[in-house]
Amino acid sequence: MTEHAALIHGEPIPRDRVNAFLKAPRRGAGNCATSHNEPAHERQRRRWATQVVVADELAQQACRERGLTPPDQLSPSQTLTVAEPDVADLGSIVAATLAHSPAARTLLADLEDKQHVPETDVQDYYHRNRDRFLTPAALRRGIDPFGVTAPQDFVPYTQARDGIASELRRAAAHRAFFDWFDRARADVEYAVGHEHPGDPSHPDHEHRH
Known part of the structure:
Protein backbone atom coordinates (compact mmCIF):
# COMPACT_ATOMS: atom_id res chain seq x y z
CA MET A 1 0.00 0.00 0.00
CA THR A 2 1.33 3.44 -0.88
CA GLU A 3 2.04 5.87 1.94
CA HIS A 4 0.64 8.84 0.04
CA ALA A 5 -2.94 9.91 -0.56
CA ALA A 6 -2.14 12.00 -3.64
CA LEU A 7 0.67 13.39 -5.74
CA ILE A 8 0.87 17.09 -6.59
CA HIS A 9 3.38 17.65 -9.38
CA GLY A 10 5.01 14.42 -8.25
CA GLU A 11 5.24 15.48 -4.60
CA PRO A 12 3.40 13.17 -2.19
CA ILE A 13 0.65 14.19 0.22
CA PRO A 14 1.06 11.69 3.08
CA ARG A 15 -1.90 9.57 4.14
CA ASP A 16 -1.14 10.64 7.71
CA ARG A 17 -2.11 14.19 6.79
CA VAL A 18 -5.54 13.01 5.64
CA ASN A 19 -5.93 10.83 8.73
CA ALA A 20 -5.04 13.76 10.99
CA PHE A 21 -7.70 15.87 9.33
CA LEU A 22 -10.29 13.11 9.78
CA LYS A 23 -9.43 12.78 13.47
CA ALA A 24 -9.63 16.53 14.15
CA PRO A 25 -12.78 17.50 16.09
CA ARG A 26 -15.25 19.50 14.07
CA ARG A 27 -18.85 20.57 14.32
CA GLY A 28 -21.42 22.08 12.04
CA ALA A 29 -21.91 21.19 8.41
CA GLY A 30 -19.40 20.09 5.86
CA ASN A 31 -19.22 16.40 6.53
CA CYS A 32 -19.26 14.32 3.40
CA ALA A 33 -22.06 12.23 2.03
CA THR A 34 -23.87 9.87 4.36
CA SER A 35 -24.66 6.25 3.71
CA HIS A 36 -26.39 3.38 5.42
CA ASN A 37 -23.39 1.29 4.40
CA GLU A 38 -20.80 2.20 7.01
CA PRO A 39 -17.70 1.02 5.06
CA ALA A 40 -18.86 3.02 2.02
CA HIS A 41 -19.48 6.03 4.24
CA GLU A 42 -15.97 5.79 5.65
CA ARG A 43 -14.49 5.54 2.16
CA GLN A 44 -16.38 8.66 1.12
CA GLU A 65 3.86 31.89 -5.75
CA ARG A 66 1.93 35.12 -5.15
CA GLY A 67 4.07 36.34 -2.26
CA LEU A 68 1.23 35.99 0.26
CA THR A 69 1.89 35.07 3.88
CA PRO A 70 -0.91 33.10 5.55
CA PRO A 71 -1.17 33.00 9.34
CA ASP A 72 0.06 29.93 11.17
CA GLN A 73 -1.73 26.70 10.36
CA LEU A 74 -4.55 25.59 12.63
CA SER A 75 -3.46 23.05 15.19
CA PRO A 76 -5.04 19.59 14.95
CA SER A 77 -6.86 20.21 18.24
CA GLN A 78 -8.75 23.23 16.95
CA THR A 79 -12.38 22.72 16.05
CA LEU A 80 -13.39 22.98 12.43
CA THR A 81 -16.68 24.79 12.03
CA VAL A 82 -18.43 25.03 8.69
CA ALA A 83 -21.61 27.10 8.63
CA GLU A 84 -24.61 25.63 6.83
CA PRO A 85 -25.05 28.69 4.55
CA ASP A 86 -21.41 28.41 3.47
CA VAL A 87 -21.89 24.77 2.54
CA ALA A 88 -24.98 25.66 0.52
CA ASP A 89 -23.15 28.45 -1.32
CA LEU A 90 -19.73 26.87 -1.70
CA GLY A 91 -20.14 23.11 -1.47
CA SER A 92 -18.76 21.09 1.43
CA ILE A 93 -15.22 20.64 0.06
CA VAL A 94 -14.56 24.33 -0.57
CA ALA A 95 -16.38 25.41 2.60
CA ALA A 96 -14.37 22.95 4.71
CA THR A 97 -11.16 24.02 3.00
CA LEU A 98 -11.80 27.67 3.85
CA ALA A 99 -12.57 26.71 7.46
CA HIS A 100 -9.52 24.45 7.75
CA SER A 101 -6.89 26.26 5.70
CA PRO A 102 -5.44 29.69 6.55
CA ALA A 103 -3.74 29.60 3.15
CA ALA A 104 -7.06 29.13 1.36
CA ARG A 105 -8.59 32.03 3.30
CA THR A 106 -5.56 34.19 2.49
CA LEU A 107 -5.84 33.31 -1.19
CA LEU A 108 -9.58 34.06 -1.21
CA ALA A 109 -8.99 37.43 0.47
CA ASP A 110 -6.38 38.29 -2.15
CA LEU A 111 -8.77 37.33 -4.93
CA GLU A 112 -11.49 39.46 -3.34
CA ASP A 113 -9.17 42.46 -3.19
CA LYS A 114 -8.58 42.12 -6.92
CA GLN A 115 -12.27 42.07 -7.91
CA HIS A 116 -13.69 45.17 -9.58
CA VAL A 117 -17.45 45.61 -9.46
CA PRO A 118 -18.75 48.24 -11.91
CA GLU A 119 -21.04 50.87 -10.44
CA THR A 120 -23.72 49.86 -12.94
CA ASP A 121 -23.73 46.33 -11.48
CA VAL A 122 -24.22 47.70 -7.97
CA GLN A 123 -27.07 49.94 -9.10
CA ASP A 124 -28.67 47.09 -11.02
CA TYR A 125 -28.55 44.85 -7.95
CA TYR A 126 -30.17 47.56 -5.83
CA HIS A 127 -33.04 48.06 -8.27
CA ARG A 128 -33.61 44.35 -8.94
CA ASN A 129 -33.69 43.41 -5.25
CA ARG A 130 -35.95 46.09 -3.82
CA ASP A 131 -37.33 43.69 -1.24
CA ARG A 132 -33.94 43.60 0.46
CA PHE A 133 -33.87 47.36 1.02
CA LEU A 134 -37.22 48.09 2.62
CA THR A 135 -36.92 50.18 5.76
CA PRO A 136 -38.03 48.65 9.08
CA ALA A 137 -41.10 50.94 9.05
CA ALA A 138 -42.07 49.75 5.56
CA LEU A 139 -41.66 46.14 6.64
CA ARG A 140 -43.92 46.71 9.63
CA ARG A 141 -46.58 48.19 7.34
CA GLY A 142 -46.32 45.20 5.03
CA ILE A 143 -45.33 47.28 2.00
CA ASP A 144 -45.05 45.34 -1.26
CA PRO A 145 -41.63 46.43 -2.60
CA PHE A 146 -42.74 45.71 -6.16
CA GLY A 147 -46.13 47.39 -5.81
CA VAL A 148 -47.09 50.95 -4.91
CA THR A 149 -44.27 52.44 -2.84
CA ALA A 150 -42.75 55.75 -1.86
CA PRO A 151 -39.03 56.65 -1.87
CA GLN A 152 -39.01 56.76 1.94
CA ASP A 153 -39.99 53.08 2.04
CA PHE A 154 -36.46 52.11 0.97
CA VAL A 155 -32.98 52.45 2.40
CA PRO A 156 -31.31 55.07 0.17
CA TYR A 157 -28.91 53.77 -2.45
CA THR A 158 -26.08 55.81 -0.95
CA GLN A 159 -26.49 53.89 2.32
CA ALA A 160 -26.86 50.48 0.69
CA ARG A 161 -24.15 50.86 -1.94
CA ASP A 162 -21.06 49.79 0.03
CA GLY A 163 -22.75 46.68 1.39
CA ILE A 164 -23.93 45.64 -2.08
CA ALA A 165 -20.51 46.22 -3.62
CA SER A 166 -18.89 44.14 -0.87
CA GLU A 167 -21.36 41.31 -1.40
CA LEU A 168 -20.79 41.32 -5.16
CA ARG A 169 -17.01 41.36 -4.71
CA ARG A 170 -17.28 38.40 -2.35
CA ALA A 171 -19.39 36.46 -4.86
CA ALA A 172 -16.92 37.26 -7.64
CA ALA A 173 -14.03 36.14 -5.43
CA HIS A 174 -15.77 32.83 -4.77
CA ARG A 175 -16.14 32.27 -8.51
CA ALA A 176 -12.47 33.12 -8.99
CA PHE A 177 -11.55 30.70 -6.19
CA PHE A 178 -13.59 27.91 -7.82
CA ASP A 179 -11.86 28.57 -11.14
CA TRP A 180 -8.44 28.53 -9.49
CA PHE A 181 -9.20 25.31 -7.60
CA ASP A 182 -10.47 23.51 -10.70
CA ARG A 183 -7.32 24.45 -12.62
CA ALA A 184 -4.92 23.75 -9.76
CA ARG A 185 -6.19 20.24 -9.04
CA ALA A 186 -6.50 19.17 -12.68
CA ASP A 187 -3.15 17.34 -12.63
CA VAL A 188 -3.37 15.90 -9.10
CA GLU A 189 -2.94 12.12 -9.02
CA TYR A 190 -4.89 10.31 -6.31
CA ALA A 191 -3.97 7.01 -4.69
CA VAL A 192 -6.55 4.23 -4.72
CA GLY A 193 -9.18 4.94 -2.09
CA HIS A 194 -8.52 8.67 -2.13
CA GLU A 195 -10.19 9.61 -5.41
CA HIS A 196 -12.63 12.52 -5.61
CA PRO A 197 -15.92 11.47 -3.94
CA GLY A 198 -17.74 12.27 -7.19
CA ASP A 199 -15.37 10.30 -9.41
CA PRO A 200 -17.59 7.92 -11.41
CA SER A 201 -14.75 5.42 -11.75
CA HIS A 202 -15.47 4.03 -8.28
CA PRO A 203 -18.83 2.36 -7.56
CA ASP A 204 -19.89 4.32 -4.46
CA HIS A 205 -19.19 7.78 -5.87
CA GLU A 206 -21.43 10.70 -5.08
CA HIS A 207 -21.75 13.95 -7.00
CA ARG A 208 -22.33 16.16 -3.99
CA HIS A 209 -19.41 18.47 -3.24
Whole structure:
Protein backbone atom coordinates (compact mmCIF):
# COMPACT_ATOMS: atom_id res chain seq x y z
CA MET A 1 0.00 0.00 0.00
CA THR A 2 1.33 3.44 -0.88
CA GLU A 3 2.04 5.87 1.94
CA HIS A 4 0.64 8.84 0.04
CA ALA A 5 -2.94 9.91 -0.56
CA ALA A 6 -2.14 12.00 -3.64
CA LEU A 7 0.67 13.39 -5.74
CA ILE A 8 0.87 17.09 -6.59
CA HIS A 9 3.38 17.65 -9.38
CA GLY A 10 5.01 14.42 -8.25
CA GLU A 11 5.24 15.48 -4.60
CA PRO A 12 3.40 13.17 -2.19
CA ILE A 13 0.65 14.19 0.22
CA PRO A 14 1.06 11.69 3.08
CA ARG A 15 -1.90 9.57 4.14
CA ASP A 16 -1.14 10.64 7.71
CA ARG A 17 -2.11 14.19 6.79
CA VAL A 18 -5.54 13.01 5.64
CA ASN A 19 -5.93 10.83 8.73
CA ALA A 20 -5.04 13.76 10.99
CA PHE A 21 -7.70 15.87 9.33
CA LEU A 22 -10.29 13.11 9.78
CA LYS A 23 -9.43 12.78 13.47
CA ALA A 24 -9.63 16.53 14.15
CA PRO A 25 -12.78 17.50 16.09
CA ARG A 26 -15.25 19.50 14.07
CA ARG A 27 -18.85 20.57 14.32
CA GLY A 28 -21.42 22.08 12.04
CA ALA A 29 -21.91 21.19 8.41
CA GLY A 30 -19.40 20.09 5.86
CA ASN A 31 -19.22 16.40 6.53
CA CYS A 32 -19.26 14.32 3.40
CA ALA A 33 -22.06 12.23 2.03
CA THR A 34 -23.87 9.87 4.36
CA SER A 35 -24.66 6.25 3.71
CA HIS A 36 -26.39 3.38 5.42
CA ASN A 37 -23.39 1.29 4.40
CA GLU A 38 -20.80 2.20 7.01
CA PRO A 39 -17.70 1.02 5.06
CA ALA A 40 -18.86 3.02 2.02
CA HIS A 41 -19.48 6.03 4.24
CA GLU A 42 -15.97 5.79 5.65
CA ARG A 43 -14.49 5.54 2.16
CA GLN A 44 -16.38 8.66 1.12
CA ARG A 45 -15.22 10.50 4.23
CA ARG A 46 -11.60 9.66 3.37
CA ARG A 47 -12.03 10.80 -0.23
CA TRP A 48 -13.73 14.00 0.89
CA ALA A 49 -10.97 14.67 3.45
CA THR A 50 -8.32 14.07 0.79
CA GLN A 51 -9.86 16.80 -1.34
CA VAL A 52 -9.71 19.26 1.58
CA VAL A 53 -6.08 18.40 2.38
CA VAL A 54 -5.11 18.66 -1.30
CA ALA A 55 -6.85 22.03 -1.56
CA ASP A 56 -4.95 23.25 1.50
CA GLU A 57 -1.63 22.20 -0.05
CA LEU A 58 -2.50 23.79 -3.39
CA ALA A 59 -3.48 27.00 -1.59
CA GLN A 60 -0.17 27.04 0.30
CA GLN A 61 1.68 26.70 -3.00
CA ALA A 62 -0.42 29.46 -4.59
CA CYS A 63 0.29 31.78 -1.67
CA ARG A 64 4.03 31.20 -2.01
CA GLU A 65 3.86 31.89 -5.75
CA ARG A 66 1.93 35.12 -5.15
CA GLY A 67 4.07 36.34 -2.26
CA LEU A 68 1.23 35.99 0.26
CA THR A 69 1.89 35.07 3.88
CA PRO A 70 -0.91 33.10 5.55
CA PRO A 71 -1.17 33.00 9.34
CA ASP A 72 0.06 29.93 11.17
CA GLN A 73 -1.73 26.70 10.36
CA LEU A 74 -4.55 25.59 12.63
CA SER A 75 -3.46 23.05 15.19
CA PRO A 76 -5.04 19.59 14.95
CA SER A 77 -6.86 20.21 18.24
CA GLN A 78 -8.75 23.23 16.95
CA THR A 79 -12.38 22.72 16.05
CA LEU A 80 -13.39 22.98 12.43
CA THR A 81 -16.68 24.79 12.03
CA VAL A 82 -18.43 25.03 8.69
CA ALA A 83 -21.61 27.10 8.63
CA GLU A 84 -24.61 25.63 6.83
CA PRO A 85 -25.05 28.69 4.55
CA ASP A 86 -21.41 28.41 3.47
CA VAL A 87 -21.89 24.77 2.54
CA ALA A 88 -24.98 25.66 0.52
CA ASP A 89 -23.15 28.45 -1.32
CA LEU A 90 -19.73 26.87 -1.70
CA GLY A 91 -20.14 23.11 -1.47
CA SER A 92 -18.76 21.09 1.43
CA ILE A 93 -15.22 20.64 0.06
CA VAL A 94 -14.56 24.33 -0.57
CA ALA A 95 -16.38 25.41 2.60
CA ALA A 96 -14.37 22.95 4.71
CA THR A 97 -11.16 24.02 3.00
CA LEU A 98 -11.80 27.67 3.85
CA ALA A 99 -12.57 26.71 7.46
CA HIS A 100 -9.52 24.45 7.75
CA SER A 101 -6.89 26.26 5.70
CA PRO A 102 -5.44 29.69 6.55
CA ALA A 103 -3.74 29.60 3.15
CA ALA A 104 -7.06 29.13 1.36
CA ARG A 105 -8.59 32.03 3.30
CA THR A 106 -5.56 34.19 2.49
CA LEU A 107 -5.84 33.31 -1.19
CA LEU A 108 -9.58 34.06 -1.21
CA ALA A 109 -8.99 37.43 0.47
CA ASP A 110 -6.38 38.29 -2.15
CA LEU A 111 -8.77 37.33 -4.93
CA GLU A 112 -11.49 39.46 -3.34
CA ASP A 113 -9.17 42.46 -3.19
CA LYS A 114 -8.58 42.12 -6.92
CA GLN A 115 -12.27 42.07 -7.91
CA HIS A 116 -13.69 45.17 -9.58
CA VAL A 117 -17.45 45.61 -9.46
CA PRO A 118 -18.75 48.24 -11.91
CA GLU A 119 -21.04 50.87 -10.44
CA THR A 120 -23.72 49.86 -12.94
CA ASP A 121 -23.73 46.33 -11.48
CA VAL A 122 -24.22 47.70 -7.97
CA GLN A 123 -27.07 49.94 -9.10
CA ASP A 124 -28.67 47.09 -11.02
CA TYR A 125 -28.55 44.85 -7.95
CA TYR A 126 -30.17 47.56 -5.83
CA HIS A 127 -33.04 48.06 -8.27
CA ARG A 128 -33.61 44.35 -8.94
CA ASN A 129 -33.69 43.41 -5.25
CA ARG A 130 -35.95 46.09 -3.82
CA ASP A 131 -37.33 43.69 -1.24
CA ARG A 132 -33.94 43.60 0.46
CA PHE A 133 -33.87 47.36 1.02
CA LEU A 134 -37.22 48.09 2.62
CA THR A 135 -36.92 50.18 5.76
CA PRO A 136 -38.03 48.65 9.08
CA ALA A 137 -41.10 50.94 9.05
CA ALA A 138 -42.07 49.75 5.56
CA LEU A 139 -41.66 46.14 6.64
CA ARG A 140 -43.92 46.71 9.63
CA ARG A 141 -46.58 48.19 7.34
CA GLY A 142 -46.32 45.20 5.03
CA ILE A 143 -45.33 47.28 2.00
CA ASP A 144 -45.05 45.34 -1.26
CA PRO A 145 -41.63 46.43 -2.60
CA PHE A 146 -42.74 45.71 -6.16
CA GLY A 147 -46.13 47.39 -5.81
CA VAL A 148 -47.09 50.95 -4.91
CA THR A 149 -44.27 52.44 -2.84
CA ALA A 150 -42.75 55.75 -1.86
CA PRO A 151 -39.03 56.65 -1.87
CA GLN A 152 -39.01 56.76 1.94
CA ASP A 153 -39.99 53.08 2.04
CA PHE A 154 -36.46 52.11 0.97
CA VAL A 155 -32.98 52.45 2.40
CA PRO A 156 -31.31 55.07 0.17
CA TYR A 157 -28.91 53.77 -2.45
CA THR A 158 -26.08 55.81 -0.95
CA GLN A 159 -26.49 53.89 2.32
CA ALA A 160 -26.86 50.48 0.69
CA ARG A 161 -24.15 50.86 -1.94
CA ASP A 162 -21.06 49.79 0.03
CA GLY A 163 -22.75 46.68 1.39
CA ILE A 164 -23.93 45.64 -2.08
CA ALA A 165 -20.51 46.22 -3.62
CA SER A 166 -18.89 44.14 -0.87
CA GLU A 167 -21.36 41.31 -1.40
CA LEU A 168 -20.79 41.32 -5.16
CA ARG A 169 -17.01 41.36 -4.71
CA ARG A 170 -17.28 38.40 -2.35
CA ALA A 171 -19.39 36.46 -4.86
CA ALA A 172 -16.92 37.26 -7.64
CA ALA A 173 -14.03 36.14 -5.43
CA HIS A 174 -15.77 32.83 -4.77
CA ARG A 175 -16.14 32.27 -8.51
CA ALA A 176 -12.47 33.12 -8.99
CA PHE A 177 -11.55 30.70 -6.19
CA PHE A 178 -13.59 27.91 -7.82
CA ASP A 179 -11.86 28.57 -11.14
CA TRP A 180 -8.44 28.53 -9.49
CA PHE A 181 -9.20 25.31 -7.60
CA ASP A 182 -10.47 23.51 -10.70
CA ARG A 183 -7.32 24.45 -12.62
CA ALA A 184 -4.92 23.75 -9.76
CA ARG A 185 -6.19 20.24 -9.04
CA ALA A 186 -6.50 19.17 -12.68
CA ASP A 187 -3.15 17.34 -12.63
CA VAL A 188 -3.37 15.90 -9.10
CA GLU A 189 -2.94 12.12 -9.02
CA TYR A 190 -4.89 10.31 -6.31
CA ALA A 191 -3.97 7.01 -4.69
CA VAL A 192 -6.55 4.23 -4.72
CA GLY A 193 -9.18 4.94 -2.09
CA HIS A 194 -8.52 8.67 -2.13
CA GLU A 195 -10.19 9.61 -5.41
CA HIS A 196 -12.63 12.52 -5.61
CA PRO A 197 -15.92 11.47 -3.94
CA GLY A 198 -17.74 12.27 -7.19
CA ASP A 199 -15.37 10.30 -9.41
CA PRO A 200 -17.59 7.92 -11.41
CA SER A 201 -14.75 5.42 -11.75
CA HIS A 202 -15.47 4.03 -8.28
CA PRO A 203 -18.83 2.36 -7.56
CA ASP A 204 -19.89 4.32 -4.46
CA HIS A 205 -19.19 7.78 -5.87
CA GLU A 206 -21.43 10.70 -5.08
CA HIS A 207 -21.75 13.95 -7.00
CA ARG A 208 -22.33 16.16 -3.99
CA HIS A 209 -19.41 18.47 -3.24
